[in-house]
Structures are given as C-alpha cells and as structure tokens.
Amino acid sequence: MAEPRRWSPSPLIRASAVLHAAALAGVAVQPAAWPWALGALAGNHALLGALGLWPRSALLGANLRRLPARNARLGQIGLCFDDGPDPQVTPAVLALLAQAGARASFFCIAGRAADHPGLVRAIVEGGHTVENHSWHHSHRFAAMGIGALRREVGEAQRILTTLAGRPPRFFKPPAGLRNPLLDPVLAGFGLRLATWTRRGYDAVRRDPAGVERRLLRDLAAGDLLMLHDGSAARTADGRPVVLEVLPRLLDAFAARGLAAVSLAAVSLEVAADD
Structure with missing residues (x-):
C-alpha cells in the first residue's frame, strides 16, 4: 500500500469548521439565536454538497485537473x-x-x-x-x-x-x-x-x-x-x-x-x- 500522507483541510473546509464552532458558541451564549445559526449551517452544508457535484472543483481539496x-x-x-x-x-x-x-x-x-x-x-x-x-x-x-x-x-x-x-x-x-x-x-x-x-x-x-x-x-x-x-x-x-x-x-x-x-x-x- 502507498504510505499515508498528512491531510491538510482546504481553506473552505477550515472556514466551515470555524462557522460550525461559531454557530454552536453563539447558540450557547444566546439560545434565541438558534434559527440564525441553523440557517447558516444549512447554507454551509448546501454549499459543500453543491461543490461535491462539481467534479473539477478544488475547493474541497486538491484536484489534479491538468498535468503540471x-x-x-x-x-x-x-x-x-x-x-x-x-x-x-x-x-x-x-x-x-x-x-x-x-x-x-x-x-x-x-x-x-x-x-x-x-x-x-x-x-x-x-x-x-x-x-x-x-x-x-x-x-x-x-x-x-x-x-x-x-x-x-x-x-x-x-x-x-x-x-x-x-x-x-x-x-x-x-x-x-x-x-x-x-x-x-x-x-x-x-x-x-x-x-x-x-x-x-x-x-x-x-x-x-x-x-x-x-x-x-x-x-x-x-x-x-x-x-x-x-x-x-x-x-x-x-x-x-x-x-x-x-x-x-x-x-x-x-x-x-x-x-x-x-x-x-x-x-x-x-x-x-x-
């Protein structure tokens, strides 16, 4: 088998993780804000799902689309x-x-x-x-x-x-x-x-x-x-x-x-x- 390599999340994945943490923290501080937090997370997941349907996208991770x-x-x-x-x-x-x-x-x-x-x-x-x-x-x-x-x-x-x-x-x-x-x-x-x-x-x-x-x-x-x-x-x-x-x-x-x-x-x- 090939040697495992270190995984480095793409900038979009990092930003999504930050968004999830911020939404949870926001709801913990202000429970009434949960609809806004839920909407933000739903939008984020919709974006990630759409990008998964775009084969040539490199936003979810490195993607060889052309030879170097x-x-x-x-x-x-x-x-x-x-x-x-x-x-x-x-x-x-x-x-x-x-x-x-x-x-x-x-x-x-x-x-x-x-x-x-x-x-x-x-x-x-x-x-x-x-x-x-x-x-x-x-x-x-x-x-x-x-x-x-x-x-x-x-x-x-x-x-x-x-x-x-x-x-x-x-x-x-x-x-x-x-x-x-x-x-x-x-x-x-x-x-x-x-x-x-x-x-x-x-x-x-x-x-x-x-x-x-x-x-x-x-x-x-x-x-x-x-x-x-x-x-x-x-x-x-x-x-x-x-x-x-x-x-x-x-x-x-x-x-x-x-x-x-x-x-x-x-x-x-x-x-x-x-």
Whole structure:
C-alpha cells in the first residue's frame, strides 16, 4: 500500500469548521439565536454538497485537473480510461495505444478488475498505470459516510495493488462526484484526487464525431483527457464509441507534436499543489 500522507483541510473546509464552532458558541451564549445559526449551517452544508457535484472543483481539496506545467512544457497530454477493465474493449484500446507508442492511465473498478486479472496484467505490461476508481462504482458514493468511503477506497486499493503489483497513486470518484469526507480518506491511503481537463462523454454519447470534437476543442499540452474502456457507449452498428474515437485522437496528438502519457509522469509533490 502507498504510505499515508498528512491531510491538510482546504481553506473552505477550515472556514466551515470555524462557522460550525461559531454557530454552536453563539447558540450557547444566546439560545434565541438558534434559527440564525441553523440557517447558516444549512447554507454551509448546501454549499459543500453543491461543490461535491462539481467534479473539477478544488475547493474541497486538491484536484489534479491538468498535468503540471513541467509536463506541459514537454508537450505531454494525460490520457485516462475509466470504468474498466472490459474483456471486449480494453484489449482493443491497449492494441491501439501500443501501435501509437502512447501511454495511459486506467482508472479501474476493483470489482471488475478482480474478475479480469489478466487484463490488469496486460495494462501494466503495456507500460500503463492502474489507478483507483473505487471498489463497486456505487451511484451512492457521494452520499457515503466516512466508514463506507474507507471501505470503498481501501478495498479497491488492496485489490488493485495485488493485481497490478504496485499501489495506485490517484483516485477518481464515480462520475467525479464526492463529499467533504473523501479528501481525508484519500490521504489515509496515500492517494491524490484526479479528474480531467475535458471529457467526451463517450460513455453516453453514441456519436463518435461529437465525442472527438469535445476532446480536441482547444486541445493544449498539459490537458488531461478522460475516455471509457468500461461502460462504453455503442454506435448504431454496435461498435464501442471509444474505439472509433481513439485512433483519430492519437493521430491528432501526433500531428500536433503531443505525446500521450500516463499519470506515472506526474510528480506527486507537484500534483499536491494543483
């Protein structure tokens, strides 16, 4: 397992803690003020909940949304695949990456990875990294308490470490949704939160051209792109959208002098400053 890291609450979380203490102190001194205190706390919790529904927010804690500046200067693009491994799609994705000499990070659902250990080995043998995308990919993830979060993240970390031979360094919550309790849980497992610069919605859109446009619009060195080798949408003729988009995406990288890399290229010290 990765070494735990020290958790440092974000400024917003610190301010929320101060607000809670002030509200309790105010009610202790002036009990009649409880409706105001309750309203302030309700507003604070509504704000925190809304921010948890904003995947690219860094207000609840550090969030890797782009590669660090040093990677951008090298002309690197971060390429990530979520929700796998999938026995029909993942091998084809790996073959396309190998043909282009590209590297990527696969945010695996640990329950699926345990069902397909050979695919996890293939990911690692291809020079890619396996990262943590939770144990079950529960739709309730963002509403979980700290105990349930520890189980989802921790069991996934254990399974993926065993299968990949190295501990994941990054975590992406299901659909990118989370709550303020996740950041200290990740710190306990030595993980960093990662999301994306842009995504193509290839898990829901059946139009490869539209997915490609979203991913390539204003593309720049340092961008972190998200696709799906698991839960892949299908075109009208049943072909996974990601397999239609990926070859053209890799060609576009080459034409622009960009290199697709995995998150192994990211320094954790730099990532912590995102």
